[in-house]
Amino acid sequence: MVDSTSGLVDRAIFTDEGLYQQELRRVFAPSWLFLGHVDQLKKTGDFFTTFMGEDPIIVSKGKDGEIRAFLNSCRHRGARVCRADYGTTKNFTCTYHGWTYDLEGKLSNVPNVAGYDENFDTADWGLVEVAQIDNYKGLIFATWNPSAPELPDALGGAKYYMDAFLDKDPEGTVVVGGIMKWELDGNWKLAAEQFATDWYHVNMSHASALMVLSPTGKGPKSEIANTPGRQFHDEQGGHGAGFPTHPKSRFDAQKVHEHYDYGFLRERLGDATVEGPMTTGHGTIFPNFSYLPINGSIRIWHPKGPNKMEVWAWTILDKSMSPEVREAQRLYNLRTFGPSGIFESDDGENWSEVQSISNGFVTNSVALNLQMGIGSEREDGVYPGTTSELYSDAAGRNFYRKWAQLMDTPAWHEEPNE
Amino acid sequence: MTATSAVLKPGTDTLEQGRLADMETHFKVTQFYNLEAETLDDGRFGDWLEMLAEDLRYWAPVRTNRLRRQQALSILQPDEAAFYDETKESLAWRIRRFDTGMAWSEDPPSRTRHLVSNVTVREHPDGLLVRSAFLVYRNRLEKETNIFAGGRTDLLREGGVYGFELAKRTLLFEANVLQAKNISTFF
Ligand code: FES
Numbered sequence: 340m341v342d343s344t345s346g347l348v349d350r351a352i353f354t355d356e357g358l359y360q361q362e363l364r365r366v367f368a369p370s371w372l373f374l375g376h377v378d379q380l381k382k383t384g385d386f387f388t389t390f391m392g393e394d395p396i397i398v399s400k401g402k403d404g405e406i407r408a409f410l411n412s413c414r415h416r417g418a419r420v421c422r423a424d425y426g427t428t429k430n431f432t433c434t435y436h437g438w439t440y441d442l443e444g445k446l447s448n449v450p451n452v453a454g455y456d457e458n459f460d461t462a463d464w465g466l467v468e469v470a471q472i473d474n475y476k477g478l479i480f481a482t483w484n485p486s487a488p489e490l491p492d493a494l495g496g497a498k499y500y501m502d503a504f505l506d507k508d509p510e511g512t513v514v515v516g517g518i519m520k521w522e523l524d525g526n527w528k529l530a531a532e533q534f535a536t537d538w539y540h541v542n543m544s545h546a547s548a549l550m551v552l553s554p555t556g557k558g559p560k561s562e563i564a565n566t567p568g569r570q571f572h573d574e575q576g577g578h579g580a581g582f583p584t585h586p587k588s589r590f591d592a593q594k595v596h597e598h599y600d601y602g603f604l605r606e607r608l609g610d611a612t613v614e615g616p617m618t619t620g621h622g623t624i625f626p627n628f629s630y631l632p633i634n635g636s637i638r639i640w641h642p643k644g645p646n647k648m649e650v651w652a653w654t655i656l657d658k659s660m661s662p663e664v665r666e667a668q669r670l671y672n673l674r675t676f677g678p679s680g681i682f683e684s685d686d687g688e689n690w691s692e693v694q695s696i697s698n699g700f701v702t703n704s705v706a707l708n709l710q711m712g713i714g715s716e717r718e719d720g721v722y723p724g725t726t727s728e729l730y731s732d733a734a735g736r737n738f739y740r741k742w743a744q745l746m747d748t749p750a751w752h753e754e755p756n757e
Numbered sequence: 758m759t760a761t762s763a764v765l766k767p768g769t770d771t772l773e774q775g776r777l778a779d780m781e782t783h784f785k786v787t788q789f790y791n792l793e794a795e796t797l798d799d800g801r802f803g804d805w806l807e808m809l810a811e812d813l814r815y816w817a818p819v820r821t822n823r824l825r826r827q828q829a830l831s832i833l834q835p836d837e838a839a840f841y842d843e844t845k846e847s848l849a850w851r852i853r854r855f856d857t858g859m860a861w862s863e864d865p866p867s868r869t870r871h872l873v874s875n876v877t878v879r880e881h882p883d884g885l886l887v888r889s890a891f892l893v894y895r896n897r898l899e900k901e902t903n904i905f906a907g908g909r910t911d912l913l914r915e916g917g918v919y920g921f922e923l924a925k926r927t928l929l930f931e932a933n934v935l936q937a938k939n940i941s942t943f944f
């Protein structure tokens with residue numbers, strides 16, 4: 340299915356229902372998955388709901404100030420115990436028969452509890468809690484896998500690249516309230532792979548957006564269109580990030596650009612970060628979290644069957660930005676990325692196009708090409724970890740290598756292979 | 758970008774009940790809307806821009822599922838997530854993209870039909886406060902189909918080549934997760 344050495348990928352990985360079910364068991368259940376930003380939970384009782392793979396999740400802030408994540412499914416007969424996107428509450432009451440859970444997930448009230456015999460103990464019937472939860476500079480991740488490495492280790496070499504948007508401000512980051520959510524016909528990997536590796540598509544797919552953004556209206560100058568750049572991939576974790584290294588390849592909102600003191604940033608994060616990952620770039624944390632530093636976009640590609648994904652996109656801001664700068668970043672993000680964004684709308688078109696024809700028998704037997712930059716992977720002496728050329732498919736090959744490896748490995752919840 | 762004027766907030770501005778406009782005004786407003794829908798369905802976005810006031814605020818906030826007691830917060834605030842939050846200038850910028858010949862999400866172009874109804878016109882100190890409903894059908898390539906349904910609250914001012922100019926518009930999609938891969942038209 341995946342030949343990551345020669346860079347060939349079988350399209351069945353985008354369409355096959357059996358592979359999709361295996362993916363939920365072996366790729367999503369064992370991995371660290373993005374839940375949201377700590378700024379979404381300001382005080383005790385704040386909660387939001389999301390998904391890990393296709394499993395519905397409640398994330399709440401308890402009386403002790405701890406953030407916890409639970410399966411949003413009543414232990415009695417399985418209804419969701421919370422149907423709001425977010426809010427503030429004292430407890431979660433199931434509207435089916437009235438079992439009530441507190442902010443720590445404990446079963447705190449059962450109507451007609453006398454009807455159960457003496458073996459029934461509410462302590463056994465709390466909400467199912469994730470095995471591990473942690474945040475990296477404000478981004479909350481969780482996993483069901485008790486034996487997964489701790490979050491900082493799982494992010495591995497990608498942390499340096501994430502710091503280009505998470506660590507510019509000593510005060511940290513916040514998010515704009517609310518999430519843009521939309522659904523599209525396309526397997527989640529089409530998007531996750533693209534953000535990990537595919538800078539190659541930018542000039543063609545986004546030609547119209549690049550034209551209207553450029554001062555002349557004719558598109559970027561050729562030294563920017565053909566910018567040099569690097570692409571990172573994390574062999575252990577499957578993560579990837581790419582970025583131009585041309586100083587003018589920085590398609591940011593003017594007000595936001597003026598807000599930054601680049602001398603300070605050079606001192607704080609180093610010249611290489613400012614000249615690389617902080618320019619117009621993108622990245623994916625395996626499996627399904629992606630980001631765009633310049634646009635302030637962070638997003639998750641929720642799998643919804645082999646043929647569909649749901650995109651949830653936030654705008655991330657530095658805490659010390661003034662209201663005017665925050666507003667400029669919010670507007671820039673929604674006008675460029677998001678369902679009406681002048682960049683994003685063309686990405687959606689490509690993914691649904693690739694998906695819509697993938698069911699043909701012959702179509703499905705013709706491999707896809709991820710061969711650019713084969714053999715170019717190296718340590719470049721400037722950017723940490725393994726890197727290759729900006730247009731390389733190396734991070735894509737690595738993404739699918741990691742994916743195939745997980746697909747072939749029994750997860751912690753399975754009997755080991757003979 | 759130019760400084761943005763305040764949004765029309767559904768549920769507050771719309772409830773200050775102005776007097777319903779007379780028959781002739783009502784007729785002119787519905788004709789204006791029919792012309793607008795025709796312009797959008799013909800893909801004459803440049804002409805549509807002519808219907809917009811220079812100080813336009815065009816806003817489509819995201820709507821969320823909230824507990825009933827927090828329902829008042831279900832429509833996001835002007836500084837929160839939105840599907841559109843535009844000025845005339847930013848709309849012109851979006852429209853220029855369609856004219857580049859390389860806007861692939863609309864190449865070949867979609868077929869759309871904008872249906873506008875349930876129009877109520879009220880007098881307002883700054884012009885006319887008009888509420889309406891829309892149903893926009895988009896059909897693309899072989900059989901890709903989207904239906905965008907929602908409501909509009911507009912502030913119209915007399916003037917311009919079409920008799921009115923749109924000064925403010927607040928769009929509420931009847932959606933939480935938007936069921937479309939992108940939004941490539943206006944409402
Ligand atoms: S299913 Fe929740 S109380 Fe019965």
Ligand SMILES: [Fe+2]
Binds near residue numbers: 540544545686
């Ligand atoms: Fe793209």
